[in-house]
Each structure stands twice: as structure tokens, then as C-alpha cells.
Amino acid sequence: MSETGVARDLMRSAEIKQIVRSAYAAVDGSSETVARNLYSPEELARMPQTAIEGALGVGNHLRHARIDPGETLLDLGCGAGIDTILAARRTGPDGRVIALDFLPEMLERTKTAAAEAGLPNVEPVEADIEAIPLADDSVDHVISNGVINLAPRKARVLAECARVLRPDGKLTVADLTVTEEELPTEILAHPATWAG
Ligand SMILES: C[S@@+](CC[C@H](N)C(=O)[O-])C[C@H]1O[C@@H](n2cnc3c(N)ncnc32)[C@H](O)[C@@H]1O
Incomplete structure (x- = not known):
């Protein structure tokens, strides 16, 4: 890509x-629907x-994740902390979960949830997943x-994961993928599509 192309790409990236x-x-965080659909009554x-x-x-x-006691785990985009809490219980007190999000308001929710759950092994970190400060x-x-x-x-995020993971480290991800054939360009390029 030319220098102008790179600059344009980074501007788009910031946008x-x-x-x-x-x-x-x-997001006001006042619905239980997602949690009730994804997690079992035992987990909740x-x-x-x-x-x-x-x-x-x-x-x-x-x-589907094997989480061993004592592990140092990193939750990328922890949000209000539901997976952070589940993981911190499984690492036990000898392990820890670094809960990373770029929104302070999300980290506050994770902090509150970890305190309520009695989990001192949760460490909130405010950062961008494209530049992990570890x-x-x-x-x-x-x-x-x-x-x-x-x-x-996304390639930058995966490169950061590879960098911070120790050799033989584990990556467990749930995510969405979409191909250009699945949606028309005007939908793919719409701001609501990115955020949703
Ligand atoms: C769809 S929510 C998922 C939250 C959480 N993982 C869950 O399962 O409830 C996406 C979260 O990622 C955070 N996020 C999005 N882009 C990010 C980025 N570039 N760096 C850090 N956090 C990001 C948002 O602030 C939000 O909390």
C-alpha cells in the first residue's frame, strides 16, 4: 500500500x-437476554x-476452553466481565485474569462484578486490543x-495475541465472521454493522 493509502486506512481505522x-x-446493560441465551443456569x-x-x-x-488452575489469562474486550468472572473462578487464587477493555465504563462494571464475586485475582486494564500493554x-x-x-x-490483534502468549499458550475465541458475498457493500460499510 502507498504511504497515502496507509494514512487513509489509519484515518478510517480511527473513525x-x-x-x-x-x-x-x-449500552445501558439492563437486559439479561444475552446471558440467559448463552450461559447455563449453573454458570449464572x-x-x-x-x-x-x-x-x-x-x-x-x-x-470449550481448558483453563488450568494458576493460569494467567487475558480477556480481550471484557465488557461487563461475565467471562472474566467465570475464568477467574477456574484459574483459582494462584492464577489471574487481566480484563482488558478500551472503555473505562466497561472496566468499572467488571471491577464491581469481580468485587461482588469476591475475586481479587481480576486485574482491569484500559487499553486497545491492537496495542496490548503486556x-x-x-x-x-x-x-x-x-x-x-x-x-x-484484525491481523494486528492476532499478532498482539501471538506476541503476549507464551510458547504453547492457548487462544479461545468466540466471534462473528462475514464474507463480502453474504451482505451488500452498503450494509457491510455501514457504521451500525461495524458496531453490531
Ligand atoms: C460485544 S462486547 C463483548 C463484551 C464481553 N466480551 C462479553 O462477552 O460480554 C465488545 C466489548 O469490546 C470492547 N472493545 C471493542 N473494541 C475494542 C478495542 N479495539 N480495544 C479494546 N476493547 C474493545 C467494547 O468496549 C466492549 O466492551
């Missing part, structure tokens, strides 16, 4: 991120209400639910 930020900052039984009402994921990937090889397991699809530079 997309702003659309996503505004959309998620406006001891879950703080803030996390249940703020669930915005697209799947229940943790059901050292190379510092994480055992990266999880993410409905977030990578929102990033304008």
Missing part, C-alpha cells in the same frame, strides 16, 4: 474505533447481576468473546 466506542459507551447462579445484565458476547467459548510471552491463555470482529485491524 471505525470511534463508532465502536460510542456504540458500547451507550453465582454471577453478579451487573455482569449478567451487561453480557454482550456471541457465544460461550469457555465451555510483555512478550507473559500470558498463558487469551480469551475473547465478540470483540475481534469490532477491530478495524
Whole structure:
């Protein structure tokens, strides 16, 4: 890509991120529908209400994840913290979950939920998934639910996951994919499509 092309792409990238930020900052977190559809009654039984009402994921990937006690886990785009809480219970007190989101209001919800759940092993981090502020090889397991699809530079996110994961580390992701053949261009390029 030419230098002008790169500059234009980065401008578009900033614009997309702003659309996503505004959309998620406006989510009021007052519906249980997503959580009730994705998680079992057992998983929700001891879950703080803030996390249940703020669930915005697209799947229940943790059901398929092997999470070992003592692991350092990174939840990309933690939102209100439902997967962070489930994972932090499974790492146990010898492990921890770094809950990363670029919206302070989402991190506040995760903090509240972790405190209510009595989990001191949750560490909220405000950052962009395209520039993860963690050292190379510092994480055992990266999880993410409905977030990578929102990033304008998905390859960059995956490169960051590969960088922070230790050799033989694990990546467990639930996400959405779409191909150009599935939707008309005007829908694909619409701001609501990116944020949704
Ligand atoms: C669809 S919600 C999913 C939240 C959570 N994973 C869940 O399952 O409930 C997407 C979350 O990702 C965050 N997010 C979106 N793009 C991001 C980015 N580039 N960097 C960090 N967080 C991002 C949003 O603020 C929001 O909290």
C-alpha cells in the first residue's frame, strides 16, 4: 500500500474505533437476554447481576476452553466481565485474569462484578486490543468473546495475541465472521454493522 493509502486506512481505522466506542459507551446493560441465551443456569447462579445484565458476547467459548488452575489469562474486550468472572473462578487464587477493555465504563462494571464475586485475582486494564500493554510471552491463555470482529485491524490483534502468549499458550475465541458475498457493500460499510 502507498504511504497515502496507509494514512487513509489509519484515518478510517480511527473513525471505525470511534463508532465502536460510542456504540458500547451507550449500552445501558439492563437486559439479561444475552446471558440467559448463552450461559447455563449453573454458570449464572453465582454471577453478579451487573455482569449478567451487561453480557454482550456471541457465544460461550469457555465451555470449550481448558483453563488450568494458576493460569494467567487475558480477556480481550471484557465488557461487563461475565467471562472474566467465570475464568477467574477456574484459574483459582494462584492464577489471574487481566480484563482488558478500551472503555473505562466497561472496566468499572467488571471491577464491581469481580468485587461482588469476591475475586481479587481480576486485574482491569484500559487499553486497545491492537496495542496490548503486556510483555512478550507473559500470558498463558487469551480469551475473547465478540470483540475481534469490532477491530478495524484484525491481523494486528492476532499478532498482539501471538506476541503476549507464551510458547504453547492457548487462544479461545468466540466471534462473528462475514464474507463480502453474504451482505451488500452498503450494509457491510455501514457504521451500525461495524458496531453490531
Ligand atoms: C460485544 S462486547 C463483548 C463484551 C464481553 N466480551 C462479553 O462477552 O460480554 C465488545 C466489548 O469490546 C470492547 N472493545 C471493542 N473494541 C475494542 C478495542 N479495539 N480495544 C479494546 N476493547 C474493545 C467494547 O468496549 C466492549 O466492551
